[in-house]
Amino acid sequence: MKLLRYGPRGQERPAAVAEDGTLRDLSSVIADIDPSTIAELGRVRAVDLASLPIVDPAERIGACIGRSGKFICVGLNYADHAAETGAEIPEEPILFMKATSAIGGPNDPIIIPPGSEKTDWEVELGVVIGRAAIHVAIEDAMNHVAGYCVINDVSERAYQLERGGTWDKGKGYDSFGPVGPWLVTADEIPDPQQLDMWLDVDGHRYQNGNSRTMIFGVAHLVSYISQFMSLQPGDIISTGTPPGVGLGQKPPVFLRPGQEIRLGIEGLGEQRQRTVAAAY
Template sequence: MRLVRYGRPGKEQPGMIDDEGKLRSLAAVIDDIDAAQLAPKALRKLEKIDPATLPLVRGNPRFGVPVKHVGKFVCIGLNYSDHAAEAKMPLPKEPIVFMKAITALTGPDDPIMLPKGSKKTDWEVELGIIIGSRAQYVTEEDALKYVAGYTVVNDVSERSYQLERGPQWDKGKGCDSFGPVGPWLVTPENIGDVQDLDLYLEVNGKRMQTGNTSTMIFTVAQIVSYLSKFMTLEPGDVIATGTPPGVGMGLPKPRFLKKGDQVRLGIPGLGEQQQEVIDWQPRK
């Protein structure tokens, strides 16, 4: 099952993508896709709906973040062995954890805004986990039971803020528009082996990142279990699980985003994002 939220920012409505890739409205069935709809019982109820019975949505509406009211946006750093190698950093013994500000969240095709003074804004395609049930001290064996679904995340990062202005990464990770999430929330039974998913990212049509979740240092189950020991994971929380090699700062001649660049990224089965890079502007 592929769930979406579509419409103008702040006015999104719930939807479902049918087997032909067409958008169907869930507005007559649920108010929105929020924490209550991510519970296992609620998801099973939605899965019983025949998409063909739902109204077809005309046109090509904007997609928003596929979950309303994300409580926490948690990220794992240096979680691909090949990315750690390009960054010339040792493999972490435990997951590196940092947070992205909730105000960084944006729809999958909304613009990336360069923060004022940006010099090294970079890209990072990542597998995103969306939590469906409250998780506290869960085991690795049970961890995937707490996952409502998966999505695509672009962990946009301003490297000069992240690495050159103190030891904490958050300043370079939480800028406005630095958290495109979506387009879809895909339930686990629809993606096969979560540790064998391809990831890709292009800038201006040139492939920059190619990876697979099989090279993760810490698996999805290990990440959920680990985080649940340090914080209560709530339904609707989003976890970005790290990026494969090919980021701008890792290139032989580092290359960073500039106004006018076009970014395209995705994970087969989870959908694709496309963003234009623009100068920062205040949100309404």
């Protein structure tokens, strides 16, 4: 299933993609797609989507999962991305947190912070947790995954790398976490380690990678993270980015207001964002 949420920010309603490509409203079936309902997605499978109301294509698409408790990110998780930044291959996954207030819809504007000169892009495979996980084995980890989505891990590199402390400073600005358009259930993605992924800025392709070059795969990450914190339904794991980020260009290239970002992952849909200057 391809599930999504649509409508004004904070008032999103659940929907699904029907076989004919139309979006169908699920409000009569499920209250939302969020931690309280993600275990009930089986109810959606039994519904004839063609019998449900069609969603106006002009509606805003929101984040595909609502009210996530945690937004956990993995740094330097692609060997070719680590190489472009001059970093060593990590011996264990590098973890940091992205503020949940950064989460937005896949096509919402990206806000360039006041004075920012190093805002960057990162297409990433997102993993949404479906069942609580604590100290799970790698062999059992995939049983805790509800599905997958596209994430743009927008980053302000000066905040991240030049302001001291952890990476979190450069990762959590409002709008820095577009998620979606779809939550694609795990049964539709038999191998999350074989997905093409790409990102363009103003029509120029900067990232063109595949999840097979991950250093630590999805099962490893779910198991590993569950050793340090419980994973709860609705939590998001952003699994790292392939090469081609702005920081890795020679010379580096960063975002400015008025640009268009397009990105996507095989089978998971596409995002399109405009960059805008902060209004404060």
